[in-house]
Amino acid sequence: MSTYYLAIDIGASSGRHMLGSLENGKLKLEEIYRFPNGMKRVDGSLCWDVKALFYEIKEGLKRCKELGKIPSFLGIDTWAVDYVLLDQNDRILGKTYGYRDDRTNGMDAKVYEEISLKDLYARTGIQKQIFNTIYQLMAVKQKEPELFEKAKNMLLIPDYFNFLLTGEKRTEYTNATTTQLVSPVSKDWDYELIDMLGYPREIFGTISRPGALVGNFSKEIQDEVGFDCQVILPATHDTGSAVVAIPTTEDNALYISSGTWSLMGTERLEADCSEESRLRNLTNEGGYEYRFRYLKNIMGLWMIQSVRKELAEEYSYGYICEQAKKQKIPSIVDCNDDMFLAPESMTDAVRAYCEKTGQQAPQDEWETSAVIYNSLGKCYGDTIGQIEEMTGRQYDCIYVVGGGSNAEYLNQVTAKYTGRTVCAGPGEATAIGNLLVQMLYDKKFRDLKEARACVKKSFEIKKFG
Incomplete structure (x- = not known):
């Protein structure tokens, strides 16, 4: 009888429950449940409905029970940087803000009153993005200081869901690094930095590495969903999980985790916190086995997703790719310009950028x-040049994983602009990486290299260029 592993993968627009099992040395996937997600306006702020999301998590678990495919292990991954503050009774304080909310405008200047951007990067190695948790918490300090007075814990979104399932409060390492408050040397909270900024240090819990056991379902959850299960920490940052699933045994592969965001980079054993790295806007996010994901955050398919929502009728992404391929327009925009972060109309924003330039x-x-x-x-072409200069390596192949790996036209364009072979797939990399860490905990693989070899053997990889 197969052992089932369950990846609960929650992205910015949807979530799904993916069951995994090993059969004849290959990984088998089955989508059990899918549900919508998205930020909603609450009194003028963009927020997440975590109560609704946890309801959907439990509904997916009940679906496993109905099908008679009960997982022995599960892991949850989500997007990064967002969090909840809990009071002494474990109730959420204030709103659960989404990273696209504009309350962080101007909060970078407040942070830099205490520490310069240059020194902050030297301490953390994390790329400046105005929605990083460090700036979100400064917004709390400046605008809602009463929340800090009542707060007993800060949990990132996947850690909060793990707490609701098990009653155990853990902070997972890969996601914690995206807060811009973790030391790449100690792999722990930079408490000196936290004190410098005036954040209450007691709300920052112990950091656990991916592959750690959180615990079993609480009695209340067991009774509600009808079974017990061990909750494991994958790389709870969805990009961290996607990188685990790169289909190669090379130690220095170049990848693009392609989804709402495009994360382009490589793995390194030490962080590069140099000033040159900062000026190139590269980041050192935590990865599995304390590897560093040395990468650049690029706006990604969020822009296409936004355009699709504006169309008069629903077109598939495949159809949009086909139509885009026929066009001759030569214009280029800077995908990382802040005007594309959360515009009222992405179509209007692209047009305005072209006119302005x-x-x-x-x-x-x-x-x-x-x-x-x-x-x-x-x-992508510009970024690969920067990464090669910073690492002193040349990359002949780019491994594209995640939903964007299915965008054939984008893969062709990537091969054209980078001059490299593009190896595209698997599309379900985030869920696969989540499952692999669970299987590594269960000793189904000797190490990460063997787990990645299984991915290469189990899924079709298409080549472009």
């Missing part, structure tokens, strides 16, 4: 899509 403005949604795809390819 003296380029041909797209006339319809297909030209807009073509501009976005080509701009992503151009950004």
Whole structure:
């Protein structure tokens, strides 16, 4: 009888429960349950509905019970940087803000009153993004200081869900590094930095590495879903899990985790916190086995997702790719410009950028899509040059994993702008990486290299260029 492992993978627009098992040395996947997600306006703020998300987590668990496919282990991964503050009775304080909320505007200047951006990067190695937790917490200090007075714990989103399932409060390492408050040397909270910023140090719990056991379901959860299960920490940052599933046994592969965001980088054993690295806007996010994901955050398919929502009728991403491929418009936008973070209309934002920079403005949604795809390819090409200069290595192949690996036109554009072979797949990399860490905990693989070899053997990898 197969042992089942369950990856609960929650992204910014949807979540799913993916069952995994090993059969004849290959990984088998089955989607059990899927549910929508998204930030919603609450009194003018963009927020997550964590109560609704936890309801969906439990509904997916009940679905496993109904199917008679009960997992022995499960892991949860989500997006990074967002959190809840809990009071002494473990109730959420205030709103559960989403990272696209604008309350962090100007909070970088407040942080830099205590520590310069240069010194902050030297301490943490994390790329400045205005939505990083460090700036979100400064917004609490400046605008809602009463929350800090009542707060007893800060838990990142996946850690909060693990707490609701088990009653155990753990902070997982890979996601913690995205707060910009963790030392790449100690692999722990930089308490000196936390004190410097005036954040209450007691709310920051012990950091656990991916592959650690959180605990079993609480009695209340067992009674509700009908079974018990061991909860394991995968890389709870979804990109951290996706990188675990790169289909290669090379030690220095270059990857793009392609989804709402594009994360392009490589793995290193030590962080590069140099000033040159900071100026290139590269980051050192934590990875499995304390590897560092040396990468650049690029706006990614969020731009295409936003355009798709604006279309009069629902088109598939495949159809959008086909139409974009037919266009001849040469214009390029900077995908990382803040104007693309949360515009009212992505189509209008792309048009405005082109007009502002003296380029041909797209006339319809297909030209807009073509501009976005080509701009992503151009950004990838620029980034690979920077990474090669910083690492002293040359990369002949780019491993594209995640949902964007299914975008054939984007893969062709990526090969064109980078001049490298693109190896695309698997599309379900985040869930797969989540499952692999559970299987490593269960000693189904000797090490990460053997786990990645299983991915390479189990899934189709398409080549471009």
